[in-house]
Amino acid sequence: MQRRFVSIWFRQLLADWLLIRRPGLKEVPFVFAAPDHGRMIITAVSHLAHQAGVEIGMKAADAKAVCPGLEVLDDKPGRQRKLLEGLGQWCIRYSPIVTIDEFSVDGLLLDISGCAHLWGGERGYLKEIVSRLKSKGYNVRLAIADTPGAAWAISHYGKITPLIPAGEHVDAILPLPPDALRLNQEILAKLRKLGFYQIKSFIGMPRSVLRRRFGEDFLLRLAQAIGAEAEVLLPLKVPVHFSERLPCLEPIRTRAAIEIAINKMLENLCKCMQSEGKGLRTGVLTGYRVDGKIVQIAIGTSSASHNVSHLFKLFQLKIDQIRPALGIELFILDAPKVDQLELPQKEMWTFRPGLDDQSVTQFLDRVAGKVGMEAIHRYLPATRYWPENAITLAQAVSDKPSSAWRINTPRPTELLPSPAPIEVMALIPDHPPKFFIYKGVRHLIAKADGPERIEREWWLDQGEHRDYYQVEDEQGGRYWLFRLGHYGEEKKYKWFIHGFFA
Amino acid sequence: MVDGKRALFQKLQQDILLWQGFKPAASCKAEKIGLGEIENSFPSGVFPKKAIHEFITVIPEDSAASEGFIAGLLSVLMENGSACVWVSTSRRLFPASLGLFNVAPERIIFVDVQTEKDVLWITEEALKCKGFAAVVAELNNVSLIESRRLQLAVESGGVTGFILRKDGNQTKSTVATARWKISPLPSQTQDGMPGLGFPRWQVELLKVRNGNPGSFILEWAGEKFEEVKKSKEKVVWSDLKGRQIG
Numbered sequence: 001m002q003r004r005f006v007s008i009w010f011r012q013l014l015a016d017w018l019l020i021r022r023p024g025l026k027e028v029p030f031v032f033a034a035p036d037h038g039r040m041i042i043t044a045v046s047h048l049a050h051q052a053g054v055e056i057g058m059k060a061a062d063a064k065a066v067c068p069g070l071e072v073l074d075d076k077p078g079r080q081r082k083l084l085e086g087l088g089q090w091c092i093r094y095s096p097i098v099t100i101d102e103f104s105v106d107g108l109l110l111d112i113s114g115c116a117h118l119w120g121g122e123r124g125y126l127k128e129i130v131s132r133l134k135s136k137g138y139n140v141r142l143a144i145a146d147t148p149g150a151a152w153a154i155s156h157y158g159k160i161t162p163l164i165p166a167g168e169h170v171d172a173i174l175p176l177p178p179d180a181l182r183l184n185q186e187i188l189a190k191l192r193k194l195g196f197y198q199i200k201s202f203i204g205m206p207r208s209v210l211r212r213r214f215g216e217d218f219l220l221r222l223a224q225a226i227g228a229e230a231e232v233l234l235p236l237k238v239p240v241h242f243s244e245r246l247p248c249l250e251p252i253r254t255r256a257a258i259e260i261a262i263n264k265m266l267e268n269l270c271k272c273m274q275s276e277g278k279g280l281r282t283g284v285l286t287g288y289r290v291d292g293k294i295v296q297i298a299i300g301t302s303s304a305s306h307n308v309s310h311l312f313k314l315f316q317l318k319i320d321q322i323r324p325a326l327g328i329e330l331f332i333l334d335a336p337k338v339d340q341l342e343l344p345q346k347e348m349w350t351f352r353p354g355l356d357d358q359s360v361t362q363f364l365d366r367v368a369g370k371v372g373m374e375a376i377h378r379y380l381p382a383t384r385y386w387p388e389n390a391i392t393l394a395q396a397v398s399d400k401p402s403s404a405w406r407i408n409t410p411r412p413t414e415l416l417p418s419p420a421p422i423e424v425m426a427l428i429p430d431h432p433p434k435f436f437i438y439k440g441v442r443h444l445i446a447k448a449d450g451p452e453r454i455e456r457e458w459w460l461d462q463g464e465h466r467d468y469y470q471v472e473d474e475q476g477g478r479y480w481l482f483r484l485g486h487y488g489e490e491k492k493y494k495w496f497i498h499g500f501f502a
Numbered sequence: 503m504v505d506g507k508r509a510l511f512q513k514l515q516q517d518i519l520l521w522q523g524f525k526p527a528a529s530c531k532a533e534k535i536g537l538g539e540i541e542n543s544f545p546s547g548v549f550p551k552k553a554i555h556e557f558i559t560v561i562p563e564d565s566a567a568s569e570g571f572i573a574g575l576l577s578v579l580m581e582n583g584s585a586c587v588w589v590s591t592s593r594r595l596f597p598a599s600l601g602l603f604n605v606a607p608e609r610i611i612f613v614d615v616q617t618e619k620d621v622l623w624i625t626e627e628a629l630k631c632k633g634f635a636a637v638v639a640e641l642n643n644v645s646l647i648e649s650r651r652l653q654l655a656v657e658s659g660g661v662t663g664f665i666l667r668k669d670g671n672q673t674k675s676t677v678a679t680a681r682w683k684i685s686p687l688p689s690q691t692q693d694g695m696p697g698l699g700f701p702r703w704q705v706e707l708l709k710v711r712n713g714n715p716g717s718f719i720l721e722w723a724g725e726k727f728e729e730v731k732k733s734k735e736k737v738v739w740s741d742l743k744g745r746q747i748g
Contacts, residue, residue, distance in 0.1 A: 208560035254710075293633075359631045359632050371613070373617050376611060376613055378608060378610070379598075379607055391596075405600075413569045414565065414594040414596060415596035447691075452522075462736075474688070475688075476689070499596065501701065502570060502571070502573070
């Protein structure tokens with residue numbers, strides 16, 4: 001298919017933006033300036049100031065001398081890009097592939113291959129964009145051509161027509177100055193010095209000569225403009241494969257209506273996914289409100305699913321977070337992450353419940369939607385002896401233990417989050433204590449097992465080893481006590497309680 | 503005459519059970535949960551699986567004992583490879599210890615939330631989910647209405663519910679089918695060997711719906727519950743003089 005590109009050049013993007021916000025500045029020439037090497041350098045110029053002779057790159061003081069009454073406003077770095085990103089998002093209505101013009105950061109490049117006919121041809125398409133942007137207050141220049149480079153050149157420097165028919169872009173850029181090729185100042189100065197004022201005066205020269213004089217970058221730009229080299233446009237928003245739109249005739253405000261909308265979109269989306277054997281992992285519902293704001297809710301599933309009622313339940317938990325305000329006019333349901341759906345063969349007679357049971361994963365999704373994924377824990381054995389490290393968190397429902405659970409050493413049913421110090425009375429060294437006091441209660445020890453020495457993982461942390469005793473008091477309570485470090489050293493050894501046995 | 507009355511009595515009792523949602527035991531042999539004598543306390547001698555069991559745990563020793571006891575029950579309930587949910591706001595259960603009770607800890611899903619309300623919500627959802635064998639919820643307080651909701655969820659699902667109640671108010675009415683109190687007892691080693699024996703508990707069945715409450719002494723004998731006869735118990739209490747330390 002013939003590829004076509006649009007370049008939109010916002011001639012005074014910042015100035016236009018400010019005028020929209022502060023219409024009072026319409027009669028005043030103003031500029032944006034940012035500090036650079038201790039001086040204020042002008043970064044953006046309004047139309048009036050431009051007419052008075054103020055240019056970008058001038059010092060603010062000089063500009064004030066040239067144009068009395070000039071208003072100098074502070075520029076914030078990155079503001080222009082942010083604005084362009086917003087405009088780019090808006091332009092997605094014209095083409096799915098919209099990107100910011102990275103060379104001069106004052107325009108957008110759109111890949112419109114196969115889009116223009118929706119607006120009745122390229123002329124209507126151009127007209128639509130220009131008039132929409134103009135009505136908002138942006139002063140733009142557009143061009144359509146076969147390559148992004150040519151479109152950029154025509155939009156910035158073209159004088160005849162913005163609409164270059166297919167295959168004629170090379171002829172169209174021939175009379176343009178070399179500036180139209182998106183070159184840096186150094187090369188441009190060199191070209192001007194050599195008397196190349198138009199592209200046609202050097203386009204026919206041998207490549208080796210041009211490369212020697214102007215470098216590889218120059219050749220690349222030239223090739224991109226004439227289409228010999230493909231230019232990749234990185235879309236602002238990567239189009240999602242599974243996506244559903246639901247424009248509403250009347251703005252939607254009620255919960256019931258939102259539920260209907262979600263259900264309707266889910267049905268279509270799930271049908272699409274089902275036909276390709278895919279299942280949803282994450283889903284994003286975006287609502288475009290009448291007042292221009294965007295509301296969003298997102299869900300996630302622990303395993304791929306295209307079950308409408310299940311996904312709907314997950315969304316239902318989050319509907320409270322949507323603030324419809326005056327109403328939502330457009331819903332978009334995206335599935336940014338989908339997975340291959342594994343449909344196991346249904347076993348008819350043997351019901352095998354377990355973690356991979358569908359009802360379990362659906363339950364987990366609902367819990368994750370309600371209280372968050374981080375509340376759900378599942379543990380696997382770790383091959384470490386230190387009690388606090390003996391278990392690790394499983395990452396996914398499908399994780400299986402890599403080693404068996406150790407059951408040859410006693411471990412308490414309840415483990416305190418951190419060992420609590422206790423007072424003990426021990427008669428013989430290296431024996432369990434006779435009694436211990438925990439939380440003011442004296443426990444007389446009747447039976448004991450141990451010690452089990454657990455060394456600290458010295459390659460990870462420093463400290464003393466622990467000698468664990470399993471003790472039982474006269475009432476039958478069973479505890480896990482340990483002594484930190486050796487007996488009878490100058491350093492004070494300490495006793496702790498670390499858990500309760502069943 | 504007397505026989506006629508007894509037959510009438512039994513008939514009425516069966517009817518009441520039926521109306522209260524207890525299905526009569528299936529015609530085939532009823533599955534045992536491994537509690538031995540205790541199971542006779544339940545209606546028609548079967549441990550009610552589709553029910554809420556309440557455990558009164560005030561002190562940590564009791565809660566550890568209750569968790570051990572529940573783990574022993576889970577080993578039977580989860581035998582077929584099914585999963586279990588453990589919901590809590592302040593969990594201290596050490597998963598690695600469950601291996602001692604023949605439970606695979608990786609099949610237990612722990613949900614640690616901030617509020618009791620969330621615990622109740624998750625418990626209710628889990629009780630309705632057929633893929634689970636059991637749900638364990640640690641709660642400080644559960645009201646009649648909340649327990650009623652849980653009971654309804656149990657009836658629709660068929661998952662066994664265990665509630666560890668941290669408040670000591672035993673007289674508080676809830677709709678639980680059974681109310682237990684498990685407290686540890688001094689263990690007994692074989693032939694007077696030093697050290698600790700199998701975990702031994704005083705299992706008090708404080709309340710059973712349509713059953714007979716009672717008190718039992720139980721031991722987790724490595725692989726299954728084993729009842730300790732009372733006569734043996736006397737020896738334990740008198741044996742405190744000689745401290746056994748090893």
